Structure formats: structure tokens, C-alpha cells
Amino acid sequence: MIRKSLVAALALLGATAAHAQTEIQWWHSMGGALGDRLNDLANKFNASQKDYKIVPTFKGSYPESMTAAIAAYRAGNAPHILQVFEVGTATMMSAKGAIVPVYKLMKDADERFDPKAYLGPVAGYYTDSKGNMLSFPFNSSTAIFYWNKDAYRKAGLDPNKPPRTWKEFLANVEKIQASGQKCAYTTSWPSWVHVENFAAWHNIPIGTKENGIAGTDTRFTINDPLHVRQVQMLGELAKKGAFSYAGRTNQGGAKFSSGECAMLTESTGGQANIRRDAKFDWAVTEIPYWDDVKGAPQNAIIGGASLWVMGGKTNNAYKGVAKFFGFLSRPEVQMEWHTTTGYVPITYAAYEMTKKSGFYEKNPGAEVAIKMLMKKPPTANSKGLRFGSYVQGREVFEEEMEAVFAGKKDAKAALDEAVKRGNEILRKFEAANKS
Amino acid sequence: MEKRVVFRSAWLPYALVAPQIAITIIFFFWPAAQAVYYSFLVQDPFGLSTQFVWFQNFQELFQNDHYLASFKITAIFSALVAFSGLAISLLLAVMADHVVRGALAYKTLLIWPYAVAPAIAGVLWAFLFAPSIGIVSYFLRRMGYDWNWVLQGDQAMALIVIASTWKQISYNFLFFLAGLQSIPRSLLEAAAIDGATPFRRFWTIVFPLLSPTTFFLLVINIVYAFFGTFGVVDATTQGGPAGATQILVYKVYYDGVKAADLGGSAAQSVVLMAIVIVLTVVQFRFVEKKVQY
Numbered sequence: 120m121i122r123k124s125l126v127a128a129l130a131l132l133g134a135t136a137a138h139a140q141t142e143i144q145w146w147h148s149m150g151g152a153l154g155d156r157l158n159d160l161a162n163k164f165n166a167s168q169k170d171y172k173i174v175p176t177f178k179g180s181y182p183e184s185m186t187a188a189i190a191a192y193r194a195g196n197a198p199h200i201l202q203v204f205e206v207g208t209a210t211m212m213s214a215k216g217a218i219v220p221v222y223k224l225m226k227d228a229d230e231r232f233d234p235k236a237y238l239g240p241v242a243g244y245y246t247d248s249k250g251n252m253l254s255f256p257f258n259s260s261t262a263i264f265y266w267n268k269d270a271y272r273k274a275g276l277d278p279n280k281p282p283r284t285w286k287e288f289l290a291n292v293e294k295i296q297a298s299g300q301k302c303a304y305t306t307s308w309p310s311w312v313h314v315e316n317f318a319a320w321h322n323i324p325i326g327t328k329e330n331g332i333a334g335t336d337t338r339f340t341i342n343d344p345l346h347v348r349q350v351q352m353l354g355e356l357a358k359k360g361a362f363s364y365a366g367r368t369n370q371g372g373a374k375f376s377s378g379e380c381a382m383l384t385e386s387t388g389g390q391a392n393i394r395r396d397a398k399f400d401w402a403v404t405e406i407p408y409w410d411d412v413k414g415a416p417q418n419a420i421i422g423g424a425s426l427w428v429m430g431g432k433t434n435n436a437y438k439g440v441a442k443f444f445g446f447l448s449r450p451e452v453q454m455e456w457h458t459t460t461g462y463v464p465i466t467y468a469a470y471e472m473t474k475k476s477g478f479y480e481k482n483p484g485a486e487v488a489i490k491m492l493m494k495k496p497p498t499a500n501s502k503g504l505r506f507g508s509y510v511q512g513r514e515v516f517e518e519e520m521e522a523v524f525a526g527k528k529d530a531k532a533a534l535d536e537a538v539k540r541g542n543e544i545l546r547k548f549e550a551a552n553k554s
Numbered sequence: 555m556e557k558r559v560v561f562r563s564a565w566l567p568y569a570l571v572a573p574q575i576a577i578t579i580i581f582f583f584w585p586a587a588q589a590v591y592y593s594f595l596v597q598d599p600f601g602l603s604t605q606f607v608w609f610q611n612f613q614e615l616f617q618n619d620h621y622l623a624s625f626k627i628t629a630i631f632s633a634l635v636a637f638s639g640l641a642i643s644l645l646l647a648v649m650a651d652h653v654v655r656g657a658l659a660y661k662t663l664l665i666w667p668y669a670v671a672p673a674i675a676g677v678l679w680a681f682l683f684a685p686s687i688g689i690v691s692y693f694l695r696r697m698g699y700d701w702n703w704v705l706q707g708d709q710a711m712a713l714i715v716i717a718s719t720w721k722q723i724s725y726n727f728l729f730f731l732a733g734l735q736s737i738p739r740s741l742l743e744a745a746a747i748d749g750a751t752p753f754r755r756f757w758t759i760v761f762p763l764l765s766p767t768t769f770f771l772l773v774i775n776i777v778y779a780f781f782g783t784f785g786v787v788d789a790t791t792q793g794g795p796a797g798a799t800q801i802l803v804y805k806v807y808y809d810g811v812k813a814a815d816l817g818g819s820a821a822q823s824v825v826l827m828a829i830v831i832v833l834t835v836v837q838f839r840f841v842e843k844k845v846q847y
Contacts, residue, residue: 182812189599189814210599210814217600357705364705365686367794374686511813521796525705540620547614547815551596552603 141171143439144198146178146188148424149258152391156460164446171439173200181207181424182510188429192217197429199440202257204424205244206509209331211427212253213507213552219428219437221444222251227434228441236448236466240418240492244503245425248333254425255444258462260387261419261488262312264407268400270381274298278400284410285352288382292361295381302363302380304356307371309364310516311422312384312406313349314341319501320408321345322417326545330504335549337506339541341516342534345412351530354523364524367517375401386422387488388461403484405491417501419491423462463488506541507548515540586827592820599814611821620797621805621822628801631715632779639719639775640768643726648756650727651734661731668724672782676789679717703791707798710791714799717790718783726771733767734760773837780830802826 149157154177161173178184181204191197203211211218225232234242234252238259245254268278274294282288288304295303306312318325323345328337356362363380365371375383376396384406385393393401408415428440446452453469456462458478464470470489473479479486497503506512519537522528528536561567593611597604615621650660667675682690685702694701703709737760745755761768784803787793793800793808806826810819 186811186814193601213598214600214602216602364702364795366704367792370704377686379686508813508815511809511815514808514813518794518796521705521794525707525795527796543614543618547596547818550605551598551817553605 140169141433141435141439143171143173143200143436143443145173145175145200145202145426146184146198147175147202148178148181148184148204149202150177153258153460156456160447160452160456163452164443167446168442171436171442173439173443185210192429195431197431199429199432199436200443201427201429202424203254203427205422205503206513208245208254208425208503209335209505209507209509209548212247212505213335213548217430218253219430220251220253221245221255221428222253224428224437225441225444228438230438230441230445232445236468238463238465238467238470238489238492240497240502241421241463241465243497244421246502248329254427255447256421256465257424257426257447258456258460259421259423259465260462261421261492262308262316262384262406263387263403263484263487263491264405265375265383265385265389265393265401265403267375267378267381267397268402270295270298270300270378270399274300274381281402281404282407283405285349285407286410288407289352291382292356296359296361300381301360302374303361304382305363305365305371305374305380306383307365307369307385307389308422309367309520310513313353313520314346314516315504316406316419317346317349319420319497320406320417321412321415322498322500323412324500325504326506329499329502331506331545332499332503335507335545335552337545339506339512339538339545341541342531342538345409347530347534348409350520350523350534353520354526354530357524358526362524364521367514387463387484388423390461390484403487405487416491416494418494418497419488420501420503421463421492458482458485461485463492506545507552508544511544512541515544589820589823589827592816593824594817595820596817599816607817611817612825615818615821615825620800623797624800624802624805627711627797627799628780628803631711631718631783631799631801632776634711634715635718635722635779635783636772636775638715639722639726640771642719643723644730644764644768646723647727647730647734648760650731664727665724667721668728670721672718672721672785673789675721676714676717676786679713679720679786680790683713703795705795707795710795710799714783714786714790717786718779721786722775722778726775729767729771730764733764737763769837773834776833776837777830780826802829 145161147154147157158175161175165172176198178187181202184201185203185207188197188201197217222232222234234246234250237252237256241256241259242252245256246252264281266281271278271291274291275298276291276294282291292303314325318341323343324330325341325346326337326339328334331337353362357364363374365374369385369389371380371383372385372389372392373396374380375385376393378397378399390403405416406419426444428437448466450466450468450472453464453466454473454476457464457469457473464473516537519528519533519540523530523533594606594608595604596607596610646664650657650664653660670678680688682688683701683703685691685704691701701709703713741759742755745759750758781803783801784807787799787801787804788807791799793804802822803826806819806822809815809822
């Protein structure tokens, strides 16, 4: 992959050697097939004009490339563009001076830019409380529900009727277990699905100050009755063996595609692997909700990453970055990215274009995520979250949830502890970023 | 009378040790001093705002129950790794010492795992024991044992102990074998003639004569368990589940590199540094006295 992009870069260099080109460094975390798609984007942009050259470099996992960029910034040679995962948003945002907000970049470069063109829940995640977009949404996904139709048939359930609510889900779990399958359900990304997305879906906060968007003096509130109920439910299912815990990242996918577990909550991005591995009939749908909660389901929130522009570069380079972002926003570019990677399109225009192309009729699963994200206009509880050092915060949540799943703690005690420990991290972040 | 070589030149001896001193200062003392300095700071990841906070980072650490639990976990882990690593390799070395035919092949095979990087060793064992696809997990489940280290802390601990020990056995084996071969045969033969059983010969002759080797390996293994096992943990459990395998050195890495909390991470490395200094001093002052050279 690296060699291929090198060759492409060299070829391009040869073709335009006579022309003075400005190089723009782009550090990212898209490995494998996704990396190839990303290189396609850069190559297309480079071929479309002569003044700028985007040079993408794979820097490892999300935390790794973020750490690399921070170290590079301290040493004075940060890249122009850095792909940062959603939980790193607060850290980047607080680094005033180290970054250039996207709205400012676009204004300074006179590049056409309308924040309203971007899907609400996508743009909202990367927008400050004044409505200014700080980073450029790049790859966005959300959590969806997968079910094994063959297992449903075996359990005497209607294979085309997935659970709409968690109550129906529990009834299905019992039937599946009664049919002799021990593991009825598993999940990937436990905190993202069952704490963060769960809160947005039920229009409740996970922290004060609009989930941290309105200020760093925020506190976690995930020990509320609804979160306790959800984690308690999972803990009880784990005790019966009906819920098999797979780990903190995407390990749930393998338990589902091997047939071990009949239902799964996982990112839309997990579909490619499951399509490859699963030897049974399956489909995806929206995540269940508790129907006694008023206003549920609200809307889902995103996961994935956005592009941050680093400070201290030349105006000319920033012009190139702005042009590149303009290029990425084009509906045809977005549609291709969406349909080949499984990430959601970031603009309404691209969504409409994909709809018209008939893609969703052939791939009904592809639209589930967008429908969940756009269920209702986002509220203060559901437009996203922004907690300092949330890499650590999320880990605390996961540790405490694991204690519940292992039967070592009850849900209320675990979530109380999670809030206490999480708040300590938030206070530390607040103190470190007081300027 | 001790033989001494005396340099006549005033500067030559210093010049000769200078490269070694320079390397030690640049690669050991300088970073250590930096760690101490950073442990007194609260800083955002980009280094844009810095506050000098004296001992606040340390205070926060020792008020944190999970950090204190991490001590206990590290102690258990190190003891298990050092003990089982030494015991198994001693057994293997004693066995290999008796092999007459094809001894070289045996020895070479036993030394092989040492060439494997810790992260690879971790991944290897993680595959074998992977809850849903691992071959060992499959057999464990067939035997009716509920194996899921992703959730069960004790099982996760067992996994990293196995992977870390496995990697260290070769190294220990090599030293034990060399130690065994330096034991005079005449002693063993004399004991055998006196009617001592092989078991008794081992405990009264071989084991005491091996004690310098054992002591050396004990120090090496404990330092290994403290610092060298990071790759194994990172490739398998990453400190989970619920912090059950969060050993001190992994937490330093996690907080510093992944979570960009430099002050907290630096404070932890200073604590770790202090522990290792104390451990080494204790080992050389007290344990060494019991060793028969």
C-alpha cells in the first residue's frame, strides 16, 4: 500500500516537476482497504489541480497518530492535516494555538463553506457552542443492530421481525436460549453503544454542560436510573450466559459472524467483515430503545474521526487545505466514499445523490445508520459529547461495566464509581487547560 | 596480591570511559531527570500551558484506589512470573543436562523462544487462548471450563503470566544449564557412592551450588516482570478486564502515550524507578548474603 502510493506520488512529482507545488502533509489512521480508499481521494485531488499536493501518511491507530502529531507539534514539525478520532475532540479543541478552526480556515481562504450543508448530528459533534465548525468531519459511523435470521428461525421467531424495543429484545433472548443457543447477544464498543449512544437515543445527557460542549467544568451523570437499568440488564444477561462479553473494541463482530451469538450491536463499519465471514442469513436494523422513555428514540450519535488543521503553517498551504476540504465536500466524492467504505455521507447533497442512484435499494443496511442519525433534530443531549481526556474517561466506564458483567459489582455501585473516577479525570483536564 | 594496571596519563583513562559515560548520561540520566521534572508539572498534551504543581501528581496517584490496586497486581504478577519462570527452566535444565544423545538439538530448541519479541509472544498466546476462536479455549470449553479472559480477571492474569514466563524460560534455561555444567562431577559421584538418591543429591549439592546463578536470575526476572512484560500486556489484555492486569509499567504507557497525561505518567515512572532501586538494593544487601559462591 505504501509502495503503491509512493509510486503514485513519484509519478505525480515527475509530471508536475516544472510547477512549484505546495505539499500538504496528511496523517491518518486508515489501514488496509480503507487506507487505499483514502489514497484514492488524495490522488484524485492531486490530479484535479496543479498547485497543491496532498501527501497522506499512515501513522498507526487513532491514539498512535494523535500522539505522533502531538510529539511532532512539540518538535515544531506537525503535519498540516491530522485525522483525530471523536473522543480526542476535546483535547484538540482545547489546544488553541496548536490548531486552526475549520470555519476560520475556510473564511480566510475564501472557500465556499456552508455548515448547514453537513448532516446535523455529524457537524454538531465537531461544532462549538457558538455554532462554529472546528474540525472537518471525515469518516463517521454509528452503532447499529445485527441479527442472525437463521437463529431466529430456529428459535421459532419471525426472522424478519427484529426487536424494536429492549423489552422485545429480552423476550427474543429467552426464546433463543430456549432453542439451545447459549449466547443470544454480544456487543462491540460497550461504552460507545451502551453509554454514549444509549444516552442520545433516549435523549438523556451523560454529562452536564451539554455533554461538555458548553464548558470544561462538566460532570458525568451516567449513574442515572436509565443507564443503571441498561447496565443492570446486561449484567443479568451475562449471568445467564445470554450476553457474552467480547471486549472493548470490535471483537463482538467475530462472535456474531461465527454464529456463537445471535444478536450484535456494532458499528456500521463492521458490516464488511461480517459480510465476508458470516455463513448464515443476517440483516441490520436500528438499535432497540426503552419504550417507556418519553421521546425515545431521539437520534444516534456518531463515532469515527474528523480532520483537524494544525497551526503554524503558511497561508498558501492553508489555501490548499481549504481547497482539499472543498473537494472532499463534493457530493460525488462523498457518495463514492460512503458507498465504498460504509461510512455515512457527511452532506445532505451526497445523501440525496446516493438515494437517487438506487444504492440503498440494493444495500438496505447502508441507510440504517443515516436514518438513525437523522431520526429527529439533535437536542443538547444528542448532538455529541466533548469531555476532556475522554480516552481515559471511556476506559473508566468500560472497566466499571466489565466489573458488572463479571458479576463483581452491581450496576448502580459500578456507575456511581465510574462517575466519581470520571469526574476526577475531568477536573484534572480542566486544571491543565486553564489558561 | 592484586594485580593493578596504572595509567600514567592523566586524561587517557577518562577519555576511554567517556563514551560509556556519555551514553549513560544521554540515554539514562537525562531522560530520568526529565521524568522527575515532568512529574512536578501539570501540562496539556501540546505543551501550551504548563503549571508547576509540586507534589500534586503524586498526591493524586496515592489517593487513587486503582493505582494502589495496580501495586498489588504488579506484585502478584512479578512473583508468579519470576517463580514459575525459574522453576520451569530449572527443571528443563536439569533434564537437558542428563540428555546424552542429541543434546545440542534439545538445547537449541529450548533457547528458541528467546528470539521472539514480547509483543509477538503475546499475540501468539492470545490467539491460542482467544475466547471465541482460540484452539486452547476450544478444548477448555469442551472440558466444560468457562474460559473468557476478556471478562474474567483471574484468567487474564493467567494468560499474561503464561505468555511472559514462556518467553523468559529460554534465558533462564541457558544460565541454569551453564551453571549445572560447572558443578564438579566428582561431588555428585561421591554422593552417589554414599547412597544419596538423585533427589537428595539435587537438593543438597546441585541447588546450593547453583545459588549464585539462581540469585542472578531472580534479579533479572523481577526486573523483566516489572519492565519487559509491557509488550505482552499491550498485545493481549491491555490492562483489562476491569484493570485486573493493569501492571504499573503498562499504566505508565497508557496514561502517557495513549491518554497524553504527561504529568501523571511521569509521576508514575518516578515511583516505578524508586521501587526498582529499592528492590535491587534489598536483593543485593540481604538476599545475596545467603548465596554461597
